[in-house]
Amino acid sequence: MNPRLDMDRIIDDRRTRIIVCCGSGGVGKTTAAAAIGLRAAERGRQVCVLTVDPARRLAQSMGLTSLDNTPRLIEDVDRTAGGSLYAMMLDMKRTFDEIVEAHADPVRAAQILANPFYQSLSSSFAGTQEYMAMEKLGQLRRSNEWDLIVVDTPPSRSALDFLDAPERLGRFLDGRLIRVLTSPAKATRPFTKVLNAGFSMMTGALTKLLGAQVLRDAQTFVTALDTMFGGFRERAEATYRLLQAPGTSFLVVAAPEPDALREASYFVERLDEERMPLAGLVLNRVHRSPGTRLSAARSLAAAETLDTIQNDAVAPAEANGCTVAAAALRLHAAHMSLSERERRVAGAFTSAHPAVPTLEVPALPADVHDLAGLRSIGAAMGPPLEGGSPGRAGVA
Amino acid sequence: MTARDTDWDGVRLHVVTGKGGTGKTTVAAALALALAHSGRKVLLIEAEGRQGIARLFDQPPLPYEERKIAIGPGEADDGRDPGGDVYALAIDPEGALLDYLQMFYNMRSAGHVLTRLGLVDFATTIAPGLSDVLVTGKATEAARRRQQGSGYVYDSVVLDAPPTGRVGRFLNVSAEVSGLAKVGPIRTHADTVARVIKSPQTAVHFVSTLEEMPVQEALDGIAELRGVPGMQVGGVVINMAQPAVLSREELKAAPDVPGMAKALAAAGLHTTDVLAAALADELAEHARHVELQDRERSELEAAGQPIYELPMITEGIDLAALHRLAAELRDQGAA
16 A cells, blocks of 8 residues: 655645646646645745636635736635745746846847747747746745745646656757757758758758748747847756755646546656656545445345335335435445546556555535635645545555 | 438537546547448547547557547447448647648658658747647548548548647637748648638537536637637537436435335345435435536536537446447437
8 A cells, every 4th residue: 555645744844845736637736736735824834826727716716816927815814823825827928028028128128029939939839838837936936935836737738748848948949950040051060961951951841831931030039039048948957957956846636537647657757767856646536435335236236126126115105215225226336336446547556656655635526616625625635534534545 | 310410410520629637538539439320431530649549449559540440330220230430540740740741742751851850849839830730730631531533531520629728729720820920831721721620511519527617618618719700619518427316306305214224124235224324425415416517517508509418437438438428429419
């Protein structure tokens, strides 16, 4: 059995400065991050939750009409332990604009901001959101206004994009290929003629594909950026180092579904390769096993028996008892097999990663609407209550 | 009964989207199976390389190649219906770019060299809308591809599209690209793709579970697409619904625990008092859940699109389950 993930130890440890919640889409990552942030704040930490998810309901559950690019204080948090909670939502275009404005003189900044290539890149390149999330995280960390930052990762097609995209954007903006574009003669000098031919073929193909105007916009943009500050890649690498530093904890969030746990598996392995500190797995939305352990098979058999009895029943009350009991037995059988299946699916993960601390958070009957809802999820992450659930230890 | 009407006669390209975790890929696969009847040929396309389709059909990872992965159901009441064929294709932007270069410039081999030099990464980075145009372009090309002689190669194409949050941008390729490329071949290509997507031949279906956030996201997505002239919003597929085990009235009434205990004893079970109380708890929670589901369902109904409902399959999704879901979609008129 995997060790139980001790969430309170992580959030109570003052050396923990960043918690990154990652995992595939639709597993409740954002809600988990908010719940962890709230719990940490009510246990005395100065917390900022940075989310990339524009879910209005999350903002509303924290008493805000909407989240924006500036951390906002959340009222109604229990501050008796001396903590506080701020929340913000990443606006990637705004964050990118701010970097440009901070590093270039007003004229040049205006030039860059108006460039169509920049506008497209800053609002829709697949890696920009991840990159800007990391940039923002770095800013918040450096400001030292908060002693704990909880961040969730963008809803990428795969959880791994989040680790790769900053690298990719950095590599692109700083890369050899774009240098070829900006000054072909200089950049290709060290290469052989074969490569040279390859490059001119490539610019030819790009022109065919995109049209000369797109290439010109890109060239203007890169030249402007290049003189502004060198080394986008350096920034990406600095972010990477920040994530590897002690004080950062990665939490992998997954639902007990094969796809989500497969992603979680990849992620756990990848974090290990990159020597990034994995704190554990949060298995979210686990269906609690029902109050009685009567097996699915026996429940269904009894339900069938009741169907027969019901047909022979004389008194209506008796027949009604049979109908309700049979329905309840079938429902129970479905609950048992769902719970059994989740256990099997989770077991495949835990047996492959027996050392990863694991925490189960039970499925809630409804979505979270308020701080009380977030608080109860946080409580499920705390120490197990006497007598089992919520938050059974590990995964059997 | 092979020529009966469905809700989407005339639609050749079915785009399936939904919030992450709602079972979008499963629904796309079931829809493809449902469409593959009476000798029809259906292409199921995966737009984001997660190889979810291969896993669903228990196949090794799909290459960038259209290959047959399943046989659709014949109709039981009509011994002559041979069923149809489901082909699958996992699109990646790189393969689609090579395809594009081949199709328009006859330069596939040059394309391979360019790939090694990092062209694809570069080109799709330079023009963020480009990889979407290439992917939707491949889907629309397949939907319009004709055999020698006459007739279409595929009777229908089902596209497992990106999640709802990104689908508007994904489909609205022309607008995305026009911000960047005002003229040029890729612009022309994007406009061609857009003409197919914004035509009655294409419908965009939304998958949602009966939970608040997926429902909200589906409604937002529907509203967004309705704002794009020519775009056809398709059906709403409710996935993983839990059917009520009793009527709404019976669920509202507090369960008669002693009566249940008596019935359980009659069925030969033991410690029936404790058991009945535990089962009554489960029933009460189920009643609350059904009520929540009903509320979300009426939210979805208010959008005014055809609704299809697929049950939760607790054993997990395998080929048999896909066929079951496909039969549901057929029975409800989606295919």
